Amino acid sequence: MPTTTSSSSWSDVPLPVSVGGHLEQVSDAQMQAYADLIYRRTGIHVSPQKKTLLSNRLRRRLRNTGIESFEDYFKHLKKLSPSDPEWDAFLQEITTHETYLFRDEAQWDWFRKSFLPDFVSHVQDAHLPKRLRVWSAACSTGDEAITVAACVASAIPNVSAWKIEIVGTDIGVGAVEQARSAVFGERAMRLVPKDLQQKYFQMAKDAKIWQAKPEIKAMTTFRQHNLMEPLRERPFDITFLKNVLIYFDATSKRKVLDNVKALVAPGGLLVAGAAEGVSDLLKDFVRIQPWLYQRPE
Numbered sequence: 001m002p003t004t005t006s007s008s009s010w011s012d013v014p015l016p017v018s019v020g021g022h023l024e025q026v027s028d029a030q031m032q033a034y035a036d037l038i039y040r041r042t043g044i045h046v047s048p049q050k051k052t053l054l055s056n057r058l059r060r061r062l063r064n065t066g067i068e069s070f071e072d073y074f075k076h077l078k079k080l081s082p083s084d085p086e087w088d089a090f091l092q093e094i095t096t097h098e099t100y101l102f103r104d105e106a107q108w109d110w111f112r113k114s115f116l117p118d119f120v121s122h123v124q125d126a127h128l129p130k131r132l133r134v135w136s137a138a139c140s141t142g143d144e145a146i147t148v149a150a151c152v153a154s155a156i157p158n159v160s161a162w163k164i165e166i167v168g169t170d171i172g173v174g175a176v177e178q179a180r181s182a183v184f185g186e187r188a189m190r191l192v193p194k195d196l197q198q199k200y201f202q203m204a205k206d207a208k209i210w211q212a213k214p215e216i217k218a219m220t221t222f223r224q225h226n227l228m229e230p231l232r233e234r235p236f237d238i239t240f241l242k243n244v245l246i247y248f249d250a251t252s253k254r255k256v257l258d259n260v261k262a263l264v265a266p267g268g269l270l271v272a273g274a275a276e277g278v279s280d281l282l283k284d285f286v287r288i289q290p291w292l293y294q295r296p297e
């Protein structure tokens with residue numbers, strides 16, 4: 001966790017110098033103040049070694065906003081609400097949105113060929129309502145949620161008789177807007193099995209862009225949400241929480257997992273990234289795989 005200092009007030013921070021039209025790097029005190037602000041608002045830990053990276057990213061924001069110094073930009077940033085487009089643009093600069101459909105193929109094989117058929121049998125045998133709720137937490141541009149929808153459509157017989165609710169959430173407003181469009185480039189589509197691509201996506205004319213078909217889109221909803229805060233939703237049968245915990249320190253990780261665990265239904269599952277080291281924080285869940293945990297009934 002970044003040490004909290006009084007440096008979130010910039011009064012003692014020297015103004016950055018302009019060298020040949022380029023601003024110098026943020027000072028150590030400025031770095032600390034930005035890191036504190038990011039940590040307080042998002043739980044994301046930015047290490048002091050990222051000074052060059054942060055400086056480069058900040059320069060882009062200065063160019064775009066016309067604000068002249070790191071100090072003035074910080075003052076401006078501090079006043080913005082999480083839904084402000086400039087806060088979001090800043091957030092986009094400091095987070096990675098890397099994602100693609102069917103990322104971690106072994107997990108999707110398990111989801112399609114094991115989890116979904118077992119879930120359907122369980123619902124039928126126990127005469128439960130035909131209903132499945134899935135959370136794609138930190139969904140970025142929606143690739144994971146749309147992957148869930150394509151798997152569900154292909155693996156659940158007579159899926160139109162089911163109530164399928166796939167909720168994608170991300171802290172990035174822009175990411176969520178893009179997710180709602182359900183449009184993907186060729187790179188994002190590269191691991192989609194060909195039969196599913198043909199059935200559930202259509203290629204936009206004259207562009208190497210794929211659009212999820214309406215029946216796939218209709219299973220999903222997307223909303224902005226910070227994982228450091230509880231999500232107001234009913235429990236989910238299965239939650240995907242992948243490739244996001246890496247941004248957090250131990251304290252934030254615990255908070256995020258507490259928020260996520262609170263919405264795993266009894267007997268429900270949590271899918272984590274393959275190497276995210278969550279087992280210590282999931283001791284109250286049953287470990288089925290290093291990336292798969294079940295909440296006891």
Ligand SMILES: C[S@@+](CC[C@H](N)C(=O)[O-])C[C@H]1O[C@@H](n2cnc3c(N)ncnc32)[C@H](O)[C@@H]1O
Binds near residue numbers: 042171172247
């Ligand atoms: C690398 S992407 C992972 C996308 C997807 N889960 C996957 O595995 O392909 C990480 C996402 O985490 C989001 N994120 C970072 N901090 C967050 C927070 N505090 N709350 C919610 N989302 C956050 C970022 O905006 C980014 O879209």
